[in-house]
Amino acid sequence: MRVVCLMNLVESSVGVCGVTGGRGLVLADEKGADNKITALDPTTKRVKEVIKWSSMLTAESRQFMAEYVPPEAVRRLFAKLQMADGAFIALLGLQGVGKSQALIQLFHTLWRDEEKKVVYFKWPGGLDPVDEIFQILINNGFESQYRVLLASEIDDRTRGNPSKIRKINKFFSRNLNAEVYESDFDWLYKKVVNSALPVEEFETLFFANSEIRELRKEFINETLVKMRAVLIDTRDYGKSDRRLFEADLMGIQRLWDRVLSYASINGYVPFPNFVVAIQEELFFGAKGVSHFLLGKMETYRLKPLTPKELYDLYIRRFKDPLPFQPDALMKIAKLSRGVPRRFLRYINLCVEALFLGRVGPPPIDTSMVDRVVTEDEMRKDLESELSALFPKSDEMKAKALRLLFYLSAREGLNQKQLAEALGYSEMDVSRICEKLEQYGYIRRESTKEGKVVNVNA
Incomplete structure (x- = not known):
């Protein structure tokens, strides 16, 4: 039982x-x-x-962790956001190292210290996800601002426009050809701003689809340009998702360009700071920084704890x-x-x-x-991580995995000794160690016997 x-x-x-x-x-x-x-x-x-x-x-x-103690990179980033204007920053870190948590902690701290002039959201994907970002902002407390913008646009576009005046009369349930008075516009403005009806009902009543999209873009620009910081978390990408990653970066760049252009044209000062959390595995390509946009960004790296x-x-x-x-x-x-x-x-x-x-x-x-x-549990984690480090070679991933497990039980071996013990070429050992050291798995120290390799605890 x-x-x-x-x-x-x-x-x-x-x-x-x-x-x-x-x-x-x-x-x-x-x-x-x-x-x-x-x-x-x-x-x-x-x-x-x-x-x-x-x-x-x-x-x-x-979400927010009261016990969180910010690493050095997060402390420096927080100080930067309090002083900088218009900064474009990449927060780098390996998958699972705490990038999202860092952004959430920054959001809550800046929300308090900067009088709520901060937004945080996960990038929804795509080159120009206007509707998705719009909905994120609506769901996170900015609906009243959009209703004010929507009411103003309805007011501006309706005055002197007979077809839209007929829509107002229909909305008021009265004679379609009746005269519309100034008080009717005031009532309509208040109705849009204070109504419990969803904003989509007013959008579709007065605007074409293309106009709605432009109105939502303006709302996004108008909202983000007033922020002290815009914190964007990117998605978790697999080893075959580099194209998705690059498309998302292009979309983030478009948003950044559009907001800064809007700020410049409309005289907003200071410019908002953008912070984007990025998987370190995808930041560097075979020939250096993997995307031209990343070369424009100031980088803060979250190291493993x-x-x-x-x-x-x-x-x-x-x-x-x-x-x-x-x-x-x-x-x-x-x-x-x-x-x-x-x-x-x-x-x-x-x-x-x-x-x-x-x-x-x-x-x-x-x-x-x-x-x-067990070793099998740790192997699962390592295999997933090393797939991102060696996306084009399962053989090199397998060799790196074996090298790490071999090193975990030994200390003070140089690269030549590793090559002999594992049956690898010295060139393969050098390439594997270079990549593993870059991402913090091992450390190499020069000695008289050559470079000694140890696993980072």
């Missing part, structure tokens, strides 16, 4: 629940091994909290390492190789295993971490 246990959080298919000696509900495996997590034990509450926290792998699901920074992130959230032993939590931080998303995923794997009785009793120690965060 299956029983919902531990306050009904999950239905266990690996064990049964019971009441033993007044200790409350316990989760036991089929052999009767008691993992000691009870409904009356404070550990149970912590386990549930950690599962909930670590399940939110994306910044979009987490140190194990201590990841460990401290957990401590700031929960005050202590429970349900982990300190060395077990630090081990997860090291295995995560500086990527917060991976850190959360490995924590989630361990705590769910504890909750379901696959490991235990608590606290989780290093041997339990080894049983859950």
